[in-house]
Amino acid sequence: MLNGKTALVTGASRGIGRAIALELAKNGAKVAVNYAGSEAKAKEVVEEIIAMGQEAIAVQANVADSESVTGMVKRVIEEFGSLDILVNNAGITKDNLLIRMKEDEWDAVLDTNLKGVFLCTKAVSRQMMKQRKGRIINISSIVGVSGNPGQANYVAAKAGVIGLTKTTAKELASRNITVNAVAPGFIDTEMTEVLDENVKGEMLKAIPLARLGSTEDIASLVTFLAGDSSSYITGQTINVDGGMVM
Amino acid sequence: MADVIERVSKIVVDRLGVDAAEVKPEASFKEDLGADSLDVVELVMELEDEFDLEISDEDAEKITTVGDVVNYINSNNN
Numbered sequence: 373m374l375n376g377k378t379a380l381v382t383g384a385s386r387g388i389g390r391a392i393a394l395e396l397a398k399n400g401a402k403v404a405v406n407y408a409g410s411e412a413k414a415k416e417v418v419e420e421i422i423a424m425g426q427e428a429i430a431v432q433a434n435v436a437d438s439e440s441v442t443g444m445v446k447r448v449i450e451e452f453g454s455l456d457i458l459v460n461n462a463g464i465t466k467d468n469l470l471i472r473m474k475e476d477e478w479d480a481v482l483d484t485n486l487k488g489v490f491l492c493t494k495a496v497s498r499q500m501m502k503q504r505k506g507r508i509i510n511i512s513s514i515v516g517v518s519g520n521p522g523q524a525n526y527v528a529a530k531a532g533v534i535g536l537t538k539t540t541a542k543e544l545a546s547r548n549i550t551v552n553a554v555a556p557g558f559i560d561t562e563m564t565e566v567l568d569e570n571v572k573g574e575m576l577k578a579i580p581l582a583r584l585g586s587t588e589d590i591a592s593l594v595t596f597l598a599g600d601s602s603s604y605i606t607g608q609t610i611n612v613d614g615g616m617v618m
Numbered sequence: 619m620a621d622v623i624e625r626v627s628k629i630v631v632d633r634l635g636v637d638a639a640e641v642k643p644e645a646s647f648k649e650d651l652g653a654d655s656l657d658v659v660e661l662v663m664e665l666e667d668e669f670d671l672e673i674s675d676e677d678a679e680k681i682t683t684v685g686d687v688v689n690y691i692n693s694n695n696n
Contacts, residue, residue, distance in 0.1 A: 498663060501656075501659075501660060501663070502660075502663065543656070546656065547656070
């Protein structure tokens with residue numbers, strides 16, 4: 373399905389990013405596994421991909437830093453000779469009630485989760501425009517659509533990603549580059565593991581399919597959006613949330 | 619000098635699909651040669667490759683005519 377294609381997945385050392393990197397590789401793509409700090413975890417993902425008989429590299433970069441991002445994209449293109457798929461997945465949380473939220477909590481989350489998407493998209497656009505093809509897939513969140521108490525920073529960033537997705541889709545459409553967002557609901561990862569049991573119970577009640585999603589649920593949609601069969605879909609945000617938001 | 623004009627002209631003709639006779643120094647990419655903003659960005663990218671230059675975003679924004687390009691290259695290319 374993705375044979376001969378090359379991909380960069382940000383924040384791919386664990387959680388949803390890891391599952392996406394593995395699924396893209398399983399479908400034939402060469403994958404660059406970006407990480408910010410977890411070098412050992414990223415290398416494990418790379419080794420797992422190489423064990424499948426596919427090419428992979430680990431690339432360190434802080435997505436919120438433009439020089440770091442430019443260096444990462446340059447290295448991936450040097451290594452693979454092209455860049456067909458960008459998955460903007462890197463994200464952090466610093467939850468707090470709005471009234472208690474510190475400015476640095478706001479800034480850190482906006483920098484990584486929103487500015488990071490802008491910087492990575494800008495850095496790969498040049499290559500994709502030259503290639504006259506490309507797929508950009510942004511991982512937003514269902515809370516960017518619905519809002520969520522305690523996550524003003526995260527929600528603002530994830531809603532921002534949806535707007536950025538639509539604008540980028542319009543700007544790059546004439547160059548055969550599609551840009552879509554995936555909005556995961558309540559997915560079983562380290563990020564949601566830390567949530568209070570009461571909060572989890574309440575959230576489950578709000579999910580018509582009455583279960584948590586898995587990282588593979590997200591990875592399979594990303595793989596579809598990265599492939600040729602999704603070529604007429606752009607600017608969309610697709611919820612993968614067990615029906616939580618309709 | 620003539621060489622620069624020739625190379626620029628070839629890129630403009632290829633990229634924008636215009637007639638070589640239309641590529642005059644005073645011709646504006648957007649007004650006269652039918653380019654949109656993204657075409658101009660791509661043109662700048664191609665010129666960077668052709669002349670082995672790095673044109674900053676600030677300088678690129680000032681490029682609006684064929685003459686601007688030729689002048690930029692002549693003053694930045696040793």
